[in-house]
Amino acid sequence: MKGLIRAEVRRLTKRRITRLMVVLLVLGLGAIAVAFTVASQKIGPAQVAAAEARAERDYQQSLIYHQQMVTECEAAKARGEAIADRYPPDCGSDPTYAPQREHFSAEWHLPYEFNFREHFSTFISVFAGIVALVGFILGASYVGAEWNSGGMMNLLLWRPRRLHVLLTKLGVLLGGMLGLTVLLGALWTLTFWLIGRFDGQSGKMTQGAWESFALSGARGVGLVLAVTTVAFGLASVGRHTAMALGAAVGLGVVSEIGMRIALDIAGVRFGDRWVLSTYALAWFQKRWELTDWRSCNFSFGQCEPDTFVVTWQQSALVFGVGTAAVLAAAIWLMRSRDIT
Numbered sequence: 001m002k003g004l005i006r007a008e009v010r011r012l013t014k015r016r017i018t019r020l021m022v023v024l025l026v027l028g029l030g031a032i033a034v035a036f037t038v039a040s041q042k043i044g045p046a047q048v049a050a051a052e053a054r055a056e057r058d059y060q061q062s063l064i065y066h067q068q069m070v071t072e073c074e075a076a077k078a079r080g081e082a083i084a085d086r087y088p089p090d091c092g093s094d095p096t097y098a099p100q101r102e103h104f105s106a107e108w109h110l111p112y113e114f115n116f117r118e119h120f121s122t123f124i125s126v127f128a129g130i131v132a133l134v135g136f137i138l139g140a141s142y143v144g145a146e147w148n149s150g151g152m153m154n155l156l157l158w159r160p161r162r163l164h165v166l167l168t169k170l171g172v173l174l175g176g177m178l179g180l181t182v183l184l185g186a187l188w189t190l191t192f193w194l195i196g197r198f199d200g201q202s203g204k205m206t207q208g209a210w211e212s213f214a215l216s217g218a219r220g221v222g223l224v225l226a227v228t229t230v231a232f233g234l235a236s237v238g239r240h241t242a243m244a245l246g247a248a249v250g251l252g253v254v255s256e257i258g259m260r261i262a263l264d265i266a267g268v269r270f271g272d273r274w275v276l277s278t279y280a281l282a283w284f285q286k287r288w289e290l291t292d293w294r295s296c297n298f299s300f301g302q303c304e305p306d307t308f309v310v311t312w313q314q315s316a317l318v319f320g321v322g323t324a325a326v327l328a329a330a331i332w333l334m335r336s337r338d339i340t
Contacts, residue, residue, distance in 0.1 A: 025134045120192055166330070237330050273310060291306075
């Protein structure tokens with residue numbers, strides 16, 4: 001048992017695609033962190049004063065443009081020209097048509113400032129999505145390449161216990177992805193906390209805020225492991241890496257494009273509840289609200305459209321059942337079909 005595990009760990013870590021994907025993953029995450037380090041700027045009195053001055057300039061400029069428009073309108077009116085289709089009533093001389101100071105906010109001119117407490121949950125989702133993509137590629141290629149090259153058959157001659165071999169491979173793969181995700185996730189969190197601390201705002205971090213981030217991170221880890229398992233199972237079912245990649249592309253096209261078009265044509269209410277991306281959003285956001293705007297008739301005035309809420313628990317059920325189904329198919333076929 002220990003010998004098989006050591007062999008699989010060595011096989012996983014020595015693969016060129018594993019090393020390449022890890023390097024690309026680190027470089028990609030690093031590029032995002034550097035981009036936000038450069039983009040974020042701590043806002044102080046100088047930045048606020050500059051933004052207020054710019055807002056005031058924009059306001060004064062708008063007043064000048066408005067006065068020019070009034071002057072042009074009155075001149076055209078004196079010449080007897082038709083002005084109703086070009087200018088507001090009374091040439092806009094009514095104060096209600098003039099620019100209002102409150103419409104020129106200094107906040108529009110402030111530089112971007114990263115707030116760790118308010119923004120980091122979004123970056124957890126970004127991190128999990130990127131790592132899940134890497135997990136899918138590694139999961140599919142790890143077993144798919146061995147089926148395609150004949151390495152799996154050679155291994156089963158040495159270890160004829162089929163399920164033992166398959167599940168050991170899966171366990172090593174998931175263990176590797178778990179370790180990689182936790183390590184990079186810790187560095188990701190530290191990096192963005194430092195960005196907030198020195199180039200933005202860290203916010204008032206309470207125990208509840210850290211617990212919320214931890215739960216979001218746990219959901220991200222769960223998604224990474226589920227996606228990796230699905231890729232591994234699909235490649236094992238098809239005995240080829242392309243099986244998993246093709247299934248992912250097909251599912252994406254059917255779910256995100258085909259289902260949306262078909263459900264919209266059929267007039268199905270809350271059609272997005274049948275789309276996988278909705279459940280991915282609900283998984284990270286804890287809940288995702290769908291709105292049926294067709295339930296309102298705005299000709300009768302204001303209306304509160306019907307809504308449908310997708311929760312993270314429903315997302316867990318969908319992804320859990322899907323992952324279990326793919327893994328069960330891989331196990332059943334491993335037991336029943338001819339290996340040669």
